[in-house]
Amino acid sequence: MENPQANRISDPIELRQCVQNIVAEVPTIDMHTHLYPLEFGGLSLSGIDELLTYHYLVAELFRSAAITPEEFWNLKKHEQADVVWRSLFVENTPLSEAALGIITILNSLGIDPNTDDLDAIRDHFRSPNKAEHVNRVFEIARVSEVVMTNDPFDSAETAIWDKTGKLDRRFHAALRMDRMLNDWKTTAREFSYDENVSGKTVTKLRSFFDDQIASMKPLYMAVSLPDDFDHAAKDARNLLIREVVMPTAREHSLPFALMVGVRRGVNPALRSAGDGVGKGDMRSLEMICAENPDVKFLATYLSRENQHELCVAARKFSNLMPFGCWWFLNNPSIISEITRERLELLGTSFIPQHSDARVLEQLIYKWSHSRRVVAAALYDSYERLLLAGRVISTVEIERDVTKLFSGNFRNFVGLGLV
Ligand code: HDL
Ligand code: ZN
Numbered sequence: 001m002e003n004p005q006a007n008r009i010s011d012p013i014e015l016r017q018c019v020q021n022i023v024a025e026v027p028t029i030d031m032h033t034h035l036y037p038l039e040f041g042g043l044s045l046s047g048i049d050e051l052l053t054y055h056y057l058v059a060e061l062f063r064s065a066a067i068t069p070e071e072f073w074n075l076k077k078h079e080q081a082d083v084v085w086r087s088l089f090v091e092n093t094p095l096s097e098a099a100l101g102i103i104t105i106l107n108s109l110g111i112d113p114n115t116d117d118l119d120a121i122r123d124h125f126r127s128p129n130k131a132e133h134v135n136r137v138f139e140i141a142r143v144s145e146v147v148m149t150n151d152p153f154d155s156a157e158t159a160i161w162d163k164t165g166k167l168d169r170r171f172h173a174a175l176r177m178d179r180m181l182n183d184w185k186t187t188a189r190e191f192s193y194d195e196n197v198s199g200k201t202v203t204k205l206r207s208f209f210d211d212q213i214a215s216m217k218p219l220y221m222a223v224s225l226p227d228d229f230d231h232a233a234k235d236a237r238n239l240l241i242r243e244v245v246m247p248t249a250r251e252h253s254l255p256f257a258l259m260v261g262v263r264r265g266v267n268p269a270l271r272s273a274g275d276g277v278g279k280g281d282m283r284s285l286e287m288i289c290a291e292n293p294d295v296k297f298l299a300t301y302l303s304r305e306n307q308h309e310l311c312v313a314a315r316k317f318s319n320l321m322p323f324g325c326w327w328f329l330n331n332p333s334i335i336s337e338i339t340r341e342r343l344e345l346l347g348t349s350f351i352p353q354h355s356d357a358r359v360l361e362q363l364i365y366k367w368s369h370s371r372r373v374v375a376a377a378l379y380d381s382y383e384r385l386l387l388a389g390r391v392i393s394t395v396e397i398e399r400d401v402t403k404l405f406s407g408n409f410r411n412f413v414g415l416g417l418v
Pocket of ligand 2: 034
């Protein structure tokens with residue numbers, strides 16, 4: 001590292017500008033998304049119709065338009081986008097984070113966000129060169145790499161892995177365990193496993209995951225868990241975590257990401273927009289970290305009420321890395337609160353954000369909105385340092401910001417430094 005004393009700053013105004021610039025420019029690894037590279041064909045989503053029918057906006061549509069979910073689902077994709085556009089962007093002001101995100105995307109792509117004409121916007125998205133468009137979006141968002149969400153139990157997806165050779169190196173895999181850990185009965189039946197998680201079943205599952213890991217080369221394993229996840233419970237999920245996931249994590253040195261607090265299907269009529277949130281029990285995370293000190297855990301909670309205790313848990317377990325402001329928390333007011341309590345309790349030893357992007361261009365708004373909020377929180381911490389008599393250098397700021405936006409993740413999952 002350069003001389004850490006280089007370019008020391010003692011003026012608050014200069015310091016604020018410097019922090020804003022460094023955070024705005026730092027390349028980031030987006031460590032949880034639902035994006036796919038172009039090689040995955042229809043799974044790789046982009047364009048204004050996909051952006052407007054994002055489930056965040058669909059949920060908001062039903063609060064503003066007379067249309068019922070059934071009527072909406074019977075429309076074609078572009079008709080759904082027409083309804084969303086008219087209701088949330090023409091008849092109402094796009095003030096929600098998800099709606100404002102569309103405006104940020106349009107503006108960043110040089111498309112006038114003041115138009116009501118969705119067809120004119122559609123014309124701009126008819127980019128002849130998809131690969132160039134991917135490069136442009138990654139560049140605007142300052143995203144160097146993304147981690148996907150890959151379901152080893154989805155035969156459509158695994159078929160693509162089998163026939164697709166070299167993947168776009170910017171896309172890394174993550175092995176998602178939801179179908180095994182949250183729907184074991186169905187998965188056991190579908191894949192002819194013994195529901196009772198016998199020794200034979202454990203061996204079969206371990207070998208299945210060894211093959212999937214060899215094929216996908218994931219950076220970590222992950223699962224989303226309900227708010228009532230209880231690691232002390234004597235159930236199939238915990239048996240599978242202890243007998244299959246933990247040994248696999250050890251053998252392949254793969255961290256396990258727990259995403260806790262989702263209540264699936266609170267309103268099934270809204271389909272992917274129908275999930276809700278519940279406060280999780282931090283004891284279960286503490287238990288799994290304590291039981292497996294040689295395994296690394298990434299963790300994010302969906303409830304705002306879990307955030308402070310997640311910071312406290314991370315102070316107790318160095319094998320626990322809190323990450324992101326997930327889903328319903330991915331709003332400036334809450335990102336600010338969460339980032340500030342993380343800086344106060346954890347210094348720079350956490351991963352401030354992931355995008356959860358499902359549609360390519362969402363990288364643009366999710367990262368530009370978050371960078372602004374993280375920079376403000378980080379500046380306030382540096383300002384307190386200044387007021388305490390300690391000046392800070394640009395080299396130190398760059399070191400800290402690089403850790404937050406990529407270094408902590410790279411080191412935690414063992415991804416080589418570029
Ligand atoms: O389970 C998850 O990974 C969640 O992120 C869900 O996919 C959710 O629907 C989502 O997209 N949140 O942003
Ligand atoms: Zn997600």
